[in-house]
Amino acid sequence: MNDAFETYRDMYFDGGLSSVYLWDLDGTGNFAGVILVKKAVDDGCWDSVHVVEVSTHGREANYKLTTTVILSLRDADDKASTNLAGSLTRQCETNASVAANSAHIANIGRLVEEHERGIRNSLAEVYLGKTKDILNEVRIINGHGEEQRKRSLQQELLGKLKR
Template sequence: MLSEDKFDASLDLLRRLSPRHVAENLSAVCSLLQHENETEGEELAQDLLSAVDKPLEVVRCAGSGKSFLCCDYNRDGDSYRSPYSNQYYPATGDEDSPFPSPALRKLEIKANESFDIYRDLYYEGAGLSSVYLWDTAEDDTNSIQEGFAGVVLFKKETEDKMGRWNSVHVFEVEPELALLAVYKLTTSVILDLLNSSLALNSLSLAGTMTRQTEITQSLSTEGESLEWAHLTNLGQLVEKSESNIRNLLQDVYFDKLKDIMLKDLRTLGDVSEKKAEELKQLELINGLQGL
């Protein structure tokens, strides 16, 4: 089987498996590919890790004592770069490990501070956020003026661990004019909700939603630097994207779930069963609202 066919078959298999266990399933598929052909399997595994969204992992930065989020965009092998110390954990010992240019690193620090304030406001002071930037221009000495890319990560769990929200915002900034830039944003939200009532049968809802946005924005630098102009535009774009997806989850998917549970299925049971289904649906909605 050709490499392209193996990759497509792996993606098709992962789509059909439970999204609740996507991390375990992805690891198993990658191991299977590497077992069959180590060299080819390693390349396919790297492609799968880049293509498949999975819940964000948390690692503690020894240099700062803070926890940070891990994804494929701050990974080098089995190590992950901290946005606080700019070091990999565990240490790679490889001088060729990817790092942002000095100018972009300064912007990365500001971005982490800014989106941490965003997280505190929009996630009720809970959860974690991390931002990672990388150069896209061949000459990284002037990377901010010539364009860059990055990812904004958010993760939150409810206190009872029954609700989990992971959002990944991958963006690319392409300057058009001196004070005009194109922002391309791909947002993926991984939602996992579980019925917490022991009196009812188990009911869960899990899945991933992805949306893309492209917009041209002016860079207002009056009294501010170019870096803060980019952060302002990115913050507004991420805020709008998260709000749109949250509304879709609430208005489309949960309303559809309500129709199925309370209309299509209500003739299959008695009144007590109907009330039980109503409670299940209400708990799932409360779980989303608690994130």
């Protein structure tokens, strides 16, 4: 499973770190685990924690997945520095057929991939999009204030030149 998630990490994150830890729950084939992915770059860091619980029932298994993504972004230039950080947690549950124990790897992999893609889209569209809208609104308000000040100074200068 570690090999499978190393491939996943390389495909989607182009490097970083990943680890998978599994443990037996009750000796009946039920187990749980955690899949960790970390990607750090100069401008921020992505950490995802996927906790999965697997209950087997013959040739079928129930998968409960809880995913938390912690995202931190930094933007620094000569004049100012901006830091944005937060986390998002989502849960899902599904059933899938299990012909052999190795099928758990594909089932969990597919579930993690779909779940993480949804969270990534939510972060990009909802949270980062909303932050961008707020920042643009603040910039527009400041821009209008600056334009108003310029017009006022132009009117004052024009008035003095007419005298």
